[in-house]
Amino acid sequence: MADPGRPAAPDGGLAGLGVSQGRAAGPMIRMAPQPALPSPRQVADPAAETAAVVKALESVTADLRQRAANAARGTGGGATREGGGAAPGGGDAAQAGGGDAAEILDALAMIADDPMLREDAEAAVRDGLDAPHALDAAFTHHRETLAALGGYLAERAADLDDLKHRAVAACLGLPMPGIPAPGHPYVLVAEDLSPADTAGLGTDVVALVTEKGGPTSHTAILARGRGLPAVVACAGITALTDGTVISVDGKTGRIGVGLTDEAVAEVRRSDREERERLANSSGPGRTADGHPVKLLLNIGSAADLRPGAEGVGLFRTEFLFLDRKREPSFEEQVAAYTEVFARAGTVVVRTLDAGTDKPLPFLGLPPEPNPALGIRGLRVDRVLPAVLDTQLDAIAEAARATGADAWVMAPMVTTPAEAAGFARRARARGLTRVGAMVEVPAAALLADRLLAEVDFLSIGTNDLSQYTFAADRQHPGLADLLDPWQPALLKLIAACADAGRAAGKPVGVCGEAAGDPRLAPVLVGLGVTSLSMAAVCVPSVREELSQHTLEECRELAALAQ
Ligand code: PEP
Numbered sequence: 001m002a003d004p005g006r007p008a009a010p011d012g013g014l015a016g017l018g019v020s021q022g023r024a025a026g027p028m029i030r031m032a033p034q035p036a037l038p039s040p041r042q043v044a045d046p047a048a049e050t051a052a053v054v055k056a057l058e059s060v061t062a063d064l065r066q067r068a069a070n071a072a073r074g075t076g077g078g079a080t081r082e083g084g085g086a087a088p089g090g091g092d093a094a095q096a097g098g099g100d101a102a103e104i105l106d107a108l109a110m111i112a113d114d115p116m117l118r119e120d121a122e123a124a125v126r127d128g129l130d131a132p133h134a135l136d137a138a139f140t141h142h143r144e145t146l147a148a149l150g151g152y153l154a155e156r157a158a159d160l161d162d163l164k165h166r167a168v169a170a171c172l173g174l175p176m177p178g179i180p181a182p183g184h185p186y187v188l189v190a191e192d193l194s195p196a197d198t199a200g201l202g203t204d205v206v207a208l209v210t211e212k213g214g215p216t217s218h219t220a221i222l223a224r225g226r227g228l229p230a231v232v233a234c235a236g237i238t239a240l241t242d243g244t245v246i247s248v249d250g251k252t253g254r255i256g257v258g259l260t261d262e263a264v265a266e267v268r269r270s271d272r273e274e275r276e277r278l279a280n281s282s283g284p285g286r287t288a289d290g291h292p293v294k295l296l297l298n299i300g301s302a303a304d305l306r307p308g309a310e311g312v313g314l315f316r317t318e319f320l321f322l323d324r325k326r327e328p329s330f331e332e333q334v335a336a337y338t339e340v341f342a343r344a345g346t347v348v349v350r351t352l353d354a355g356t357d358k359p360l361p362f363l364g365l366p367p368e369p370n371p372a373l374g375i376r377g378l379r380v381d382r383v384l385p386a387v388l389d390t391q392l393d394a395i396a397e398a399a400r401a402t403g404a405d406a407w408v409m410a411p412m413v414t415t416p417a418e419a420a421g422f423a424r425r426a427r428a429r430g431l432t433r434v435g436a437m438v439e440v441p442a443a444a445l446l447a448d449r450l451l452a453e454v455d456f457l458s459i460g461t462n463d464l465s466q467y468t469f470a471a472d473r474q475h476p477g478l479a480d481l482l483d484p485w486q487p488a489l490l491k492l493i494a495a496c497a498d499a500g501r502a503a504g505k506p507v508g509v510c511g512e513a514a515g516d517p518r519l520a521p522v523l524v525g526l527g528v529t530s531l532s533m534a535a536v537c538v539p540s541v542r543e544e545l546s547q548h549t550l551e552e553c554r555e556l557a558a559l560a561q
Pocket residue numbers: 221314316353439459460461462463464510511512
């Protein structure tokens with residue numbers, strides 16, 4: 001693992017933490033932040049301010065129309081989520097294909113081009129506001145009008161915030177905020193990315209590099225899910241100029257800067273060859289002497305499903321609903337789960353894991369001073385029990401309809417009583433395989449008592465590291481504490497595996513540690529029965545396990561602790 005404190009690689013490039021394997025190269029484009037409004041100015045020339053307002057709105061409209069045209073042609077924007085706000089259709093827009101995305105972008109362009117909006121901004125200039133503040137006032141007024149109408153129209157209010165940020169940026173001569181859609185392949189560079197940003201990336205993004213973030217951040221997880229090379233905690237990357245041609249090595253964390261065309265071609269060739277080599281590996285997970293270890297997939301939606309694994313070990317259902325302003329209905333949820341169940345034999349569904357780094361706006365949870373230690377995961381059930389009831393109903397219905405082998409588990413279980421309560425409600429709906437995630441040291445320490453209540457455990461090493469080492473999983477400076485080789489973490493995993501062996505029940509790992517090929521034999525040696533990871537990691541984990549007997553795995557596990 002690269003040292004996040006070391007900004008420059010010896011070859012003059014940059015270095016960060018490689019969090020999603022693969023190599024890519026191309027021109028970089030930075031994701032611009034939302035513009036801050038400057039202090040108001042005294043207006044000396046109202047005509048000039050009005051002209052600036054009109055020019056900003058025209059430029060936003062033209063930019064959106066251009067993006068719509070690109071999306072319609074399928075050159076980016078196909079899955080582009082515009083800005084930080086919700087495009088029409090909420091989360092659906094984030095996943096929209098070329099045609100849908102083009103329609104969405106055209107609809108946004110029409111709003112930006114609305115004469116009433118322009119007249120409102122011009123009136124604000126007549127009232128004495130400078131151009132950026134006049135735009136801000138006009139968009140805010142329209143937003144409030146929409147919000148007051150309620151229902152579907154109120155959901156569209158967030159689009160106006162996105163358009164406002166764009167108009168103000170255009171007026172101030174700043175780059176447009178949000179995920180760029182230049183119409184050609186590029187490396188996306190950002191200070192940091194929210195899960196919603198990452199979930200809505202267009203197909204034109206070939207790699208991700210962020211200045212912040214850690215190895216278990218959701219940027220890393222989503223990049224792996226999409227098979228995109230990614231480097232986080234890369235000091236100095238946002239200081240480079242847009243258009244600089246860079247290479248990204250998602251394994252070593254190295255960033256090459258200022259590449260020639262030949263060097264770009266070489267990076268792409270070597271990435272293609274490595275992917276082809278790994279794609280040829282197949283079959284169930286086994287040690288060299290045939291001890292079976294299930295290799296499963298971590299997915300956020302049906303789009304992450306790939307052949308070559310033995311089922312789904314972690315279906316992060318909250319990723320389906322990150323952008324939603326309204327709770328997804330029972331029917332919508334049944335449809336989303338059915339899509340996955342129909343294509344994957346065995347699926348471990350995790351109920352919504354909301355809160356802290358994965359906020360779900362529709363829950364309307366109030367801000368907390370310490371969100372990672374507050375109402376998140378299963379704890380949301382303390383304040384909104386109907387949400388879990390609806391979700392369990394929908395999972396049970398999708399399982400019945402498809403005949404899938406659906407297992408269900410809760411995130412952030414802390415006590416045996418919580419595990420028992422969850423199991424009771426899941427079983428009441430006919431779900432027979434009920435489990436608990438172990439993400440909190442308290443749960444690992446009482447793994448035997450948890451297993452008296454549930455049928456399996458799944459260890460979330462991302463959060464288990466965070467809570468064991470009191471180290472924010474997003475913190476770029478604490479990667480050494482979040483390293484899954486830490487003996488204290490391995491001892492907690494061993495305690496869970498021992499409890500599983502004694503109870504005769506499966507204990508898997510579904511955190512990012514499960515996709516580390518060097519760690520896989522250690523986890524198996526500790527007694528873990530399945531490893532669940534992004535599809536891109538499966539071939540190398542399979543290859544590594546096949547090189548060690550179970551006895552060797554046990555020796556490695558003893559050494560590592
Ligand atoms: C984990 O914490 O290890 C886990 C798998 O859950 P998530 O990363 O979604 O929090």
